[in-house]
Amino acid sequence: MEINLTLEKIRKAQIIEAALRKISEVGIQNITMDDIAAEAKLSKGGIAHYFSSKDLLIKETFREFFAAIFLRGQKTMDQCADPLDKVHSFMWLYSWEDPLVNIGYPMLFDAMAMAGHDADYRSLLHEWFDGWVELLGGAVEEGVASGVFPVTDIQGTARAISAIYQGVATRWYLDKDAHSTGWAVSYAKKAISSLVNGSKK
Amino acid sequence: MEINLTLEKIRKAQIIEAALRKISEVGIQNITMDDIAAEAKLSKGGIAHYFSSKDLLIKETFREFFAAIFLRGQKTMDQCADPLDKVHSFMWLYSWEDPLVNIGYPMLFDAMAMAGHDADYRSLLHEWFDGWVELLGGAVEEGVASGVFPVTDIQGTARAISAIYQGVATRWYLDKDAHSTGWAVSYAKKAISSLVNGSKK
C-alpha cells in the first residue's frame, strides 16, 4: 500500500515529465499518446493505467508545469530584500541557459492558444496570472509601505508588471534575432521601473 | 479568362474569410476542411479546386489576417499628427466592439503556438513584428527629430512599445474579469509614455 502509492507517484511523475518534454518539442496539436508512451518508456496501455484520457493527462501536465514555473519565480524573488530588486527579479525569464525556460515558452503559447477556446485552460491561466500578481503585488506593497514606491493601485500595477514581462518575453523568444537578451532585460527593467517609481526622477 | 480570374479571386477570398471565422471560433487544432467548406458554402472538392492543401490554406489565411490587422493599425496611426498621439494610437487593440479585434486574439495565440514549432509561422510573425516596429519607429523618430523624445535607441524602443501593447493585450483578452479595458489603456499608456519621455517629468 505504501509502496503502491509510491510507485503510482513515480509513474505519474515520469509520464508527466515525458509529456512535458514531448509537448514542448512537437506542440500540443502534434502530440500523440504513442509519443508520450515512447518518451516515458511505457506502453500505451501502461499510460492508460494511470491516466484515463489524453485530455486529462495533458491538462495535468500543464498544471504541473505552471506550478513549477511559479515556484521558480517565488524562490528567486525571495532571495531579494529590496522591493525594487524584487520586481526586477524575474529576468531569469530571459535566459536561454535555463532548461525550464527553454521548454517553457512553447508550453505557454500552447496554453494561451488553448485558452482561446477551452475554459479549463483559461482558468488555469487565470490562476497563474493571479499567482504572479500576488507575488509582485507583495513586493510593490512593501515598496509603498516603506515610502519608495508612489503607487496607489497596487494590484493594477502588479498586473501591468506581469504583463510587461510576458510581452517582452514573447518577442524575445519568438524573434531571437531581432530581440537580444540585452534588449529584453533593459527595456523590461525600464518599463517596470517607471511603473513603480511613478513620475519621480 | 477575365471572368475566370475574377471568380477565382472571389472564391479564394470567400474561402479565406470563412477559414478566418472558423479558425478564430474553434481554433486551429479543431478546424476541419468540412468546417471551412460548410462556412464558405462550398464543398470539400470545391475548396480543393482553389487550395491544394489544408496547410497552405491555413497559412494563407493567417497571412491575410495579419495583413488586415496591420493595415488597420497603419490607418489609425496616420490620423494622428503628434508623435506621442501616434505611439498611443493603438488603443483600439483593447476594444471589444471591434469585430477584427474580437476574432483577432485567438488567431494571434494560435499563430504564436504554431510559431513555437513551425518556421513558416515564425517568419510570418517576424514580418508582422517588423511591420509594427517600422510604424512605431517612424513615430518615435519624429518625436526625436522634433526634440520631444529623448530617445537614443529608436528601434529598441519601438520594439519595446510593441511588446508592451501585446503583453497588456494578452492579459486583457484572456482574463477579462481581472483586466478591464480601463486597466489596459491606462497602464499601456503609462508604460509607453515612460519609454519615449525618458526621465523627463
Next chain:
DNA sequence: GCATAATCCGTCCGTCCGGTCGATAATCCG
C-alpha cells in the same frame, strides 16, 4: 507457494479527417 490484485503490454476497433476522383453542371468559344 498459492491466490489475488496491481502493473504493464500489444493489438485491435471505430472514428475522424485530408485528399482524391469521377461525375455533373455551368460557362466559354468557335
Next chain:
DNA sequence: CGGATTATCGACCGGACGGACGGATTATGC
C-alpha cells in the same frame, strides 16, 4: 449550337490516432 474548358459536388479511400480489451508479468498477502 456543339465541343472544350472550368467549376462544383459528394462519395470514397487510406492513414492516423485515441481508447478499450484481454492477456502476461510481477508484486502482495495469506
